[in-house]
Amino acid sequence: MLVWGGIAGLGAAAFGVLALYRGESINAAWLLTAALCTYAVCYRFYSRFLATRVFGLDDRRATPAERLDNGRDFVPTNRWVLFGHHFAAIAGPGPLVGPVLAAQFGFLPGPLWLVIGVVLGGAVQDFTILFCSLRRDGKSLGQMAKDEVNATGGMAGMLAVLFIIVILLAVVALVLVNALKASPWGLFTIACTIPIALLMGWWMKQWRPGSVGEASLAGAVLLVLALVGGGYVAGHPGLGGAFTQSGVSLTWMVIGYGFLASVLPVWMLLAPRDYLSTFLKITTILVLAVAILIVLPQLRMPALTVFTELGEGPVFAGKVFPFAFITIACGAISGFHSLVASGTTPKMIARESDARIIGYGAMLMESFVGVMAMIAACILDPGVYFAMNTTPAALAQASQLLQQAGFVVSPAAMQQLAARMGEQTLVARSGGAPSFAVGMAQIFSSLTQVLGGRAFEALWYHFAIMFEALFILTTIDAGTRVGRFMLQELLGHVWPRFGQTSWYPSVLLTSAGMAAGWGYFLYQGVTDPLGGVNSLWPLFGISNQLLGAVALSVGTTILIKMGRARFAWVTLAPLAWLVTVTMTAGWEKVFSPDPKLGFLAQAAALAGSAAPNAGRLIFNAHLDAGIALLFMGVVAVLVVTSVWEWWLVLSRRKPPVVHEAPYVETGYATGD
Amino acid sequence: MSRPDMPQGTEREGGRGKGEGAQPLPTRVTRVLRRIIGAPDYAAYVEHCRRAGRPPLSEREYLADCFERKGQVARCC
Numbered sequence: 001m002l003v004w005g006g007i008a009g010l011g012a013a014a015f016g017v018l019a020l021y022r023g024e025s026i027n028a029a030w031l032l033t034a035a036l037c038t039y040a041v042c043y044r045f046y047s048r049f050l051a052t053r054v055f056g057l058d059d060r061r062a063t064p065a066e067r068l069d070n071g072r073d074f075v076p077t078n079r080w081v082l083f084g085h086h087f088a089a090i091a092g093p094g095p096l097v098g099p100v101l102a103a104q105f106g107f108l109p110g111p112l113w114l115v116i117g118v119v120l121g122g123a124v125q126d127f128t129i130l131f132c133s134l135r136r137d138g139k140s141l142g143q144m145a146k147d148e149v150n151a152t153g154g155m156a157g158m159l160a161v162l163f164i165i166v167i168l169l170a171v172v173a174l175v176l177v178n179a180l181k182a183s184p185w186g187l188f189t190i191a192c193t194i195p196i197a198l199l200m201g202w203w204m205k206q207w208r209p210g211s212v213g214e215a216s217l218a219g220a221v222l223l224v225l226a227l228v229g230g231g232y233v234a235g236h237p238g239l240g241g242a243f244t245q246s247g248v249s250l251t252w253m254v255i256g257y258g259f260l261a262s263v264l265p266v267w268m269l270l271a272p273r274d275y276l277s278t279f280l281k282i283t284t285i286l287v288l289a290v291a292i293l294i295v296l297p298q299l300r301m302p303a304l305t306v307f308t309e310l311g312e313g314p315v316f317a318g319k320v321f322p323f324a325f326i327t328i329a330c331g332a333i334s335g336f337h338s339l340v341a342s343g344t345t346p347k348m349i350a351r352e353s354d355a356r357i358i359g360y361g362a363m364l365m366e367s368f369v370g371v372m373a374m375i376a377a378c379i380l381d382p383g384v385y386f387a388m389n390t391t392p393a394a395l396a397q398a399s400q401l402l403q404q405a406g407f408v409v410s411p412a413a414m415q416q417l418a419a420r421m422g423e424q425t426l427v428a429r430s431g432g433a434p435s436f437a438v439g440m441a442q443i444f445s446s447l448t449q450v451l452g453g454r455a456f457e458a459l460w461y462h463f464a465i466m467f468e469a470l471f472i473l474t475t476i477d478a479g480t481r482v483g484r485f486m487l488q489e490l491l492g493h494v495w496p497r498f499g500q501t502s503w504y505p506s507v508l509l510t511s512a513g514m515a516a517g518w519g520y521f522l523y524q525g526v527t528d529p530l531g532g533v534n535s536l537w538p539l540f541g542i543s544n545q546l547l548g549a550v551a552l553s554v555g556t557t558i559l560i561k562m563g564r565a566r567f568a569w570v571t572l573a574p575l576a577w578l579v580t581v582t583m584t585a586g587w588e589k590v591f592s593p594d595p596k597l598g599f600l601a602q603a604a605a606l607a608g609s610a611a612p613n614a615g616r617l618i619f620n621a622h623l624d625a626g627i628a629l630l631f632m633g634v635v636a637v638l639v640v641t642s643v644w645e646w647w648l649v650l651s652r653r654k655p656p657v658v659h660e661a662p663y664v665e666t667g668y669a670t671g672d
Numbered sequence: 673m674s675r676p677d678m679p680q681g682t683e684r685e686g687g688r689g690k691g692e693g694a695q696p697l698p699t700r701v702t703r704v705l706r707r708i709i710g711a712p713d714y715a716a717y718v719e720h721c722r723r724a725g726r727p728p729l730s731e732r733e734y735l736a737d738c739f740e741r742k743g744q745v746a747r748c749c
Contacts, residue, residue, distance in 0.1 A: 069720070069724075070720075071717040071720030071721060071728075072734075072738070075720075077707060078704075081704050081707045081708055082707075084708040085707060085709075085710060088708060088709065089747065089748060091748065092747060092748045093749065094748070094749040168749050172749065205739075209714075209735055210712060210713075210731060210735060212709075212711040213702055213705070213706075216709075266739040266740065266743035267739040270742070271739055271742050274710070274742070275709045275711055279709065329749075330748070330749050334748070334749065336748045337748060340746075340748055343745055343746075344710070471747070474747050475747045475748075475749060477747075478743075478747040479746055481743050481744075482744065482746040485744060540749075544749065
């Protein structure tokens, strides 16, 4: 207990320094100490409390992986292996991009939410849903909502998933387009990943079936060659021009790619890209963590900026509450994780107690990725950060505030930075990915210099872009395909033939429908004069948190039905917070009188405009308002139906029937 | 939470499950990596079927099944 008291004291001291220090810069070590100590203490005590007292995990109870072991999807798996698998499935571009965008409020609000949000909310949600699914033979969140809440809850859950996929794909594709526009090096490298993935697919399916290791190794070597070759292409007069594309043309390419990836067989493109990106993701994150711990860079962003209170930030509009909590979803609490926690993972858990490290622990790891992204953004000069993340229109609106705060940078300095990174320009490269890449390049080049090598800043910058782009494309591949299946299922109720997932007219039409759905929002974002991040990222945050509210409502219902109502606060507290944040942010995004913030005010401000695209912008603002209201409506329906169900059970008007799989004693205790 | 006489994790990743002799280190490492990235592992599947006394699918059928399931799983944001 003395040791744990010391760790807790150290974490509290680090938080104190972060909160009170007001110098020019502060070392990232304080942020890392505060985060790591909090994770350690909460994992040791809070997750143990959840495991033993709240859920009552029982290792004598055989898990679905043991009872239904078929050597394919139900496979008992070592806890550390499954930890890696689960972490790779939950970690995507979200924890890298969200914290970078939220850095406009300063270095303090983002990490506070990342750390406090994860230990009391995000990790609890993941652990709860994993536990619930584990006790129900690996059932999905939608199925559990239907079984344990009611059919309305189940339908709300399914709608939430479909909408979140559309907005998610649009927003991650926007990040990708903003990172690759006017970047021949980046575009060449990412374009090369498509033939590389196709080659890998052919290798492990046709040429040498099952040779995933060989194909992945070949893919990794080719990826490095593509990265290095990108530098040559960018400097070549003819090739450089061919790979320099505008945001709009990249938009059409990404939409076409999403459609093709959804239509092609999984082994051809989706699976090999997924293997490659998973290897790269885990390796890079580990190396980045080690590099930050060795370099311990200085954070140059102040603790709080003027935009926390004023709400007129040039990166996105809105005050720190509620928008910091919407901007950072993945890393603190992400509803999307509940799909993974009720997907493949519960079918692979060997013992119930393993759910603690996998459900709670992997989410802490993702939060740490978010903290690293925040560090990467905050080591940049604030002037550089705002110049990169702001569109010219937004920069003009916020220029006075930026000058007053001293967040200015000369055009010459920006040009010099772009040249060091091997880019034509870094001004107005919004979306978060380029800022993260510059920060990561600076950390990695500091590391290579510490180790006695050269800086290689341009190479590291494009490595970081490739690292982010690879798993954004994986998200687009998989998301379009999953959305296609959902559309086929829905349309199958109207015309049964459409429900056949192998009927090609249905495959083509639903894939096109899905790609057109997210593609429309992507196009809207790319052509938005204020930058699509300002409108799309909050919508994504709201939809993701909405799914979190769905998951926590289902978790609370199950706890109450299990006779654990006295512990229901563990899920009720984060649920109440999420509902408050989602509703407040949604209300402000729709009804705020500020045209930079409110969709309806934006439409009204454009009403008299003679601009040629005013009509389209007005339509988009109304559409975004409708989507936000729809999200809020779905949250309201689900919360009300859940509360009704709790009241029925607690007032004994309805028997507390849980739909758990029957208890079976494990066979592992007698020797494996 | 857990009984002291229980092994704290399955040992099958290392190829030591249910009467198997220890697998060579490269095989064990490959199996762990395959499992982490969610890649198919036909050899492990055949071993499983042999232990369970069930006829295994052919390698092509097994791979087709694995890829089919992979295509139905969303990657997180």
